[in-house]
Every structure is written in structure tokens, then in C-alpha cells.
Amino acid sequence: MKEKVVLAYSGGLDTSIIIPWLKENYDLDIVAACINVGxxxxxxxxEKKAIKSGAVKVYVENVVEEFVKDYVFPSIKANAVYEDKYLMGTxxxxxxxxxxxxxxxxxxxxKYIAHGCTGKGNDQVRFETTMAALAPEIKVIAPWRIWDIESRxxxxxxxxxxxxxxxxTKEKIYSRDMNLMHISHEGGAIEDPKNEQPQDxxxxxxxxxxxxxEPTYVEIYFEKGIPTKLDGKELSPASLLAELNKIGGENGIGVTDILENRLxxxxxxxxYETPGATILMSAHKDLExxxxxxxxxxxxxxISLKYAELVYNGTWFCSLKEAMDAFIDKTQETVTGWVKLKLYKGNIVFAGMDSPYALYEHSISSFGASDFYNQKDATGFINLFNLPFKIEAMMKSKDEK
Structure with missing residues (x-):
């Protein structure tokens, strides 16, 4: 009986050619696994294509709700953005x-898992680091690091x-990765940063x-940092994100063009096109x-900066991120309420919010009188605050004499 290899299979360019290549170079039964994240x-x-190409068995796993609930939403809670721009959908x-x-x-x-990640990319690290954390006994076959194929x-x-x-095709050679959170575009003409994005x-x-x-208004309700309602309607995580993708896409929201530093x-x-999650991230930050x-x-x-780095580098299942998640969950205990946003031609404009845990008190923050704040108290505070500057100025004055 042959040993088995599980191949991460999408039906795209890389994984399409890996099945025949594995058959030519390994005496293994190939089990194709297509993980549907949207x-x-x-x-x-x-599934038919995988069998036709030579797989002995195919798994098609729909994990869209799990993806949004356990991976996208925690990243929104963390405000995880890589290098100021990338929401890290991949x-x-x-x-x-x-x-x-x-x-x-x-x-x-x-005993084996194979993937179609190139030897130049981040995904090989992300896949194999996760596998090492969850099943160190499994061996990895990475064809792009072995075969003679050197380009798309x-x-x-x-x-x-x-x-x-x-x-x-060689004319439309973009490397794309799509899930319910985003779609990425790499390769082809956009590899040259001198080139503007193609309109198509x-x-x-x-x-x-x-x-x-015309502008579109959306109202998002969060419960402890997790979005649960859109325009007053309670939706499942995947349904809520899908609806925001549609609304955001119509309004040109969430396109990022970044020259990023790969791991x-x-x-x-x-x-990257990330319409729905971009809206959620903006609303969540406002509510915080x-x-x-x-x-x-x-x-x-x-914490958000380090969290984004950990996720980008593929160390989702590490002790530090687990500890960060505990800290973030604690901060989100009061992040409950609604946020209204105005969407218009790529712009997200704040349009109001409220929370039962709001730390903004109008009677204190307004220019009017307040029982909780005496403006005369500011005099003593300012004298103490600027004392170091006075001392430094006097020291400099002595040196100049």
C-alpha cells in the first residue's frame, strides 16, 4: 500500500501542475484538499479537475464561517494592520x-503534506510554521523549492x-489569492512600482x-469588539462580511497598493481589495x-503592531499571540455599541456612534460649566507639568553667562 500525501489544492496554476509532477517524481497516493475560505x-x-489530474481522493472543506469568526474578527479586534496598509487577508x-x-x-x-507556495513567498513559511506547531511529525513537500520550473x-x-x-495566460499572468476577506493581486506589470494599477x-x-x-450610510453594532449587526439586522459572521464586501465594493472602498517587506x-x-474588512476596521477603531x-x-x-507582525509571519499558533489575544479580549469588554459611517468614492467618513460604556462625558468635555471640572484647577496642573522646562531653561541661562 502506497504512502499518502495531502496536497493543498485550489485548482490554480501552481496546484494544477503539482499533481502530475508529484506522480512523476514520488510513489505516493495524492489526496487533494480544497479548503474553502470564501x-x-x-x-x-x-474536485473533478483534481481527480482528472490524478488525485485518488478529494476533500472539499467549507470553513467560511470559522474563517470569519475565529480569524478575521479577532484580527479586527486587534486592529492588526501590517506596515500601515495591509489588513492581511492572505x-x-x-x-x-x-x-x-x-x-x-x-x-x-x-506522512506528507504538499503545497504550491513559491520559494520566494511568505506563504511557505505560514503553512509550514503552522504544520510544525500542530503536527511536527508530518513532512513537507514543496515543489517550487525542488523542481526546475523557475517562473509562472x-x-x-x-x-x-x-x-x-x-x-x-501569459497575457494575464497575475497571481491572485481570494477569500471572503479579500483578493490579492501580484505579478505581471504591477511588479514594477513605476506602473500604475491597470484599470481592469x-x-x-x-x-x-x-x-x-451618491453616498451610502452603514451602521455597525459591536458586542465586545465583535461585529454582530449591520443596519440593525443580526447576521452571521460570514453573512455580515459578505454584505459589507458588496456595499464597500460598490463605493470603491478598501483598495490598498503597498510595496511591502516580505518575511x-x-x-x-x-x-489588495478588502472592502468589508476595511469598513469594519474603521468602525472598530472609532468605537475604541x-x-x-x-x-x-x-x-x-x-500590541497591534506586534500582533500584525506575528500574523504576517505565520506564527498564529504561538504562545505570544495567545497571550496577546487574552489581553485584547480584556480590552474589548466595554467595546460595545454602534458606529455609523458614510461611504463615498473610496472614503470612509465617521457619521456618529454611541455606547453604554462611553468614556466621553459631554458635560465635562463641552465649553460650558461643569460640576466635575473647575477651569481654575488647570493653573496648578500646568505649573507642575512645565516645571522641568523651567528648570532646563534656567540651567541653560546659567551656562550662557
């Missing part, structure tokens, strides 16, 4: 996909030679020129301004 693929066709999905691959490998008794053009030639249907690139979002000519040491240009005290908010800002 990519808009015909899963029945993907990074967040990888640990869940790898987790499911491990579960399937254990179920099948497979080479991969297309190999597919054509083997008679394998592929979803790309977007798949989830309208261009600013094509976006609606493997090089810079890479990525164009209302519900968190100054010290907690500012400390959480530092």
Missing part, C-alpha cells in the same frame, strides 16, 4: 488552511505540455470613477476611541 470557485469543478487565512490540512493528513494517515511562464508551459487546464485589475471593488455617485527578505508589490481609556488605548496600539 473563494468564488466552483468547488464541484475543482496571512490570516493560511493558518486555518494549514490546520485543516493537518486534520485531513491525520485522518488519512498521511515556465509553469504555464508545463501545464500546456501536460494538457492541464489553467485559469491564467479589480474583481471585488469598483474603481473610484465607477463607484456610486523572506525582499520587497514585493501587492494590490469612545470606550477605551487613554493608557489602555495607547498600549493596545503597540
Amino acid at each position: 473563494q468564488e470557485d466552483d468547488m464541484e469543478q475543482v 496571512s490570516i487565512a493560511r493558518p486555518l488552511i494549514a490546520k485543516k490540512l493537518v486534520e485531513i493528513a491525520k485522518k488519512e494517515g498521511a 511562464e515556465d509553469a504555464i508551459d508545463y501545464a500546456n505540455a501536460k494538457g492541464i487546464e489553467i485559469p491564467v 485589475l479589480y474583481l471585488m471593488t469598483r474603481t473610484l470613477e465607477e463607484a456610486k455617485d 523572506v527578505g525582499m520587497k514585493s508589490r501587492g494590490i 476611541h469612545l470606550c477605551l481609556d487613554k493608557m489602555t488605548y495607547q498600549y493596545k496600539q503597540m
Whole structure:
């Protein structure tokens, strides 16, 4: 009886050619595993294609709700943004996909897991770090680090030679990754940062020129940092994000063009469409301004930077992130309330919010009189606050004489 390898299979260019390549180079039964995190693929066709290519068995796992609930929403709670721009739609999905691959490998008794990540990318690290954390005994086969194929053009030639249907051509050679949170675009003309984005690139979002000519208002309700209602209607995590994707896409929201620093040491240009999550992130940050005290908010800002780095690097299942999650959950105990936003041609404009835990007190913060704040008290406070500056100025004055 042959040993088994579980292949992370999407039906895209890379994984389409991996099945015949594995058959040529390994004496293994190939179990294809397509983990559905919201990519808009015909899963029945993907399954048929895997079998036709040589897989002995195919798993199609729908984990969309788990993806949004346990991966997207925690990242929103953390305000996790990589290098000021990237909401990490790909990074967040990888640990869940790898987790499911491990579960399937254990179920099948497979000793190997194979993936189609290139040797230049971050995803190879994300997949294999998750696998190491969850099943260190499983061995990894990474064809892009082994075979003689050196480019996407080479991969297309190999597919054509083997008679394998592929979803790309040399004219439209973009490498794309899609899930319910976002779609990424890399490769082709956009590799050169001198080039503007092609107008026909977007798949989830309208261009600013094509976006609606009138604004759209949305109201999002959060419960302990988790979005639960959209415009007063309670929705499941995936349904809420999908609806915001539609609304955000119509209004040109959430397109990011970033020259990011990859974990493997090089810079890479990525164009990301993340309409719904961009709206959620904006609303959540607004609500935190209302519900968190100054010290907690500012400390959480530092945590958010490190949290994003951990997620981007693929260390979702590490002790430090687990500890950070506990801290973040504590900060979110009062982040409950609604936020209204105005969406218009790529812009998100704050349009009101309220919370039962609001730390804003109008009677104190307004210019009017207040029983809780005596403006005369500011004199003593300012004298103490600026005392170090007075001392330094006197010292300098002595040195100058």
C-alpha cells in the first residue's frame, strides 16, 4: 500500500501542475484538499479537475464561517494592520488552511503534506510554521523549492505540455489569492512600482470613477469588539462580511497598493481589495476611541503592531499571540455599541456612534460649566507639568553667562 500525501489544492496554476509532477517524481497516493475560505470557485469543478489530474481522493472543506469568526474578527479586534496598509487577508487565512490540512493528513494517515507556495513567498513559511506547531511529525513537500520550473511562464508551459487546464495566460499572468476577506493581486506589470494599477485589475471593488455617485450610510453594532449587526439586522459572521464586501465594493472602498517587506527578505508589490474588512476596521477603531481609556488605548496600539507582525509571519499558533489575544479580549469588554459611517468614492467618513460604556462625558468635555471640572484647577496642573522646562531653561541661562 502506497504512502499518502495531502496536497493543498485550489485548482490554480501552481496546484494544477503539482499533481502530475508529484506522480512523476514520488510513489505516493495524492489526496487533494480544497479548503474553502470564501473563494468564488466552483468547488464541484475543482474536485473533478483534481481527480482528472490524478488525485485518488478529494476533500472539499467549507470553513467560511470559522474563517470569519475565529480569524478575521479577532484580527479586527486587534486592529492588526501590517506596515500601515495591509489588513492581511492572505496571512490570516493560511493558518486555518494549514490546520485543516493537518486534520485531513491525520485522518488519512498521511506522512506528507504538499503545497504550491513559491520559494520566494511568505506563504511557505505560514503553512509550514503552522504544520510544525500542530503536527511536527508530518513532512513537507514543496515543489517550487525542488523542481526546475523557475517562473509562472515556465509553469504555464508545463501545464500546456501536460494538457492541464489553467485559469491564467501569459497575457494575464497575475497571481491572485481570494477569500471572503479579500483578493490579492501580484505579478505581471504591477511588479514594477513605476506602473500604475491597470484599470481592469479589480474583481471585488469598483474603481473610484465607477463607484456610486451618491453616498451610502452603514451602521455597525459591536458586542465586545465583535461585529454582530449591520443596519440593525443580526447576521452571521460570514453573512455580515459578505454584505459589507458588496456595499464597500460598490463605493470603491478598501483598495490598498503597498510595496511591502516580505518575511523572506525582499520587497514585493501587492494590490489588495478588502472592502468589508476595511469598513469594519474603521468602525472598530472609532468605537475604541469612545470606550477605551487613554493608557489602555495607547498600549493596545503597540500590541497591534506586534500582533500584525506575528500574523504576517505565520506564527498564529504561538504562545505570544495567545497571550496577546487574552489581553485584547480584556480590552474589548466595554467595546460595545454602534458606529455609523458614510461611504463615498473610496472614503470612509465617521457619521456618529454611541455606547453604554462611553468614556466621553459631554458635560465635562463641552465649553460650558461643569460640576466635575473647575477651569481654575488647570493653573496648578500646568505649573507642575512645565516645571522641568523651567528648570532646563534656567540651567541653560546659567551656562550662557
